[in-house]
Amino acid sequence: MGGVIAAAAGVPAALYLLVKPKNKNSGEWVEVAELDQLRAGQPEEIVYNRKRTDGWRRVDEKTSTWLVRTETDAVIAYNPACTHLGCAYHWDAVGNAGAGQFECPCHGSAFSMEGKVIAGPAPRPLDRYLARIDGGKVLINPETRSV
Ligand code: FES
Numbered sequence: 001m002g003g004v005i006a007a008a009a010g011v012p013a014a015l016y017l018l019v020k021p022k023n024k025n026s027g028e029w030v031e032v033a034e035l036d037q038l039r040a041g042q043p044e045e046i047v048y049n050r051k052r053t054d055g056w057r058r059v060d061e062k063t064s065t066w067l068v069r070t071e072t073d074a075v076i077a078y079n080p081a082c083t084h085l086g087c088a089y090h091w092d093a094v095g096n097a098g099a100g101q102f103e104c105p106c107h108g109s110a111f112s113m114e115g116k117v118i119a120g121p122a123p124r125p126l127d128r129y130l131a132r133i134d135g136g137k138v139l140i141n142p143e144t145r146s147v
Helices: 002-018
Strands: 030-034 044-054 057-069 075-078 090-092 101-103 117-119 128-134 137-146
Touching: 030 044, 030 057, 057 137, 075 137
Parallel strands: none
Antiparallel strands: 030 137, 044 057, 057 075, 075 128, 090 101, 128 137
16 A cells, blocks of 8 residues: 555656646747848838747747847847846837837836947847848847847
């Protein structure tokens, strides 16, 4: 009887310790926009849906990214959270003496279009996602950071 009880408690515990949670997110690319819908030098916030694995659960979620199309038709994708404490920031086209800047409403941080800190207290530039263009579509990998 003791062996049965030990097995009933021990097998799930052993599986919990030995079976790794699923992490299918790394490497998943998500189509978020058509390149033609972006204008060079005009950041645009894109809302998209993605599937994310959270431990053993698969979650559908709506999230966003800021995309910047460069003059050379490359695309930069930013994490939409401020690098200070994670507030959502926005684009102000007339800030930074007309050059435009990302502004965080929480504590006043400002970032250039290239993501560099213009005004604190943000401790580092905006976080970037890996981004690529494939057949005129913009794809990002929101699980990976680019520098
Ligand atoms: Fe953006 Fe504090 S969270 S400045």
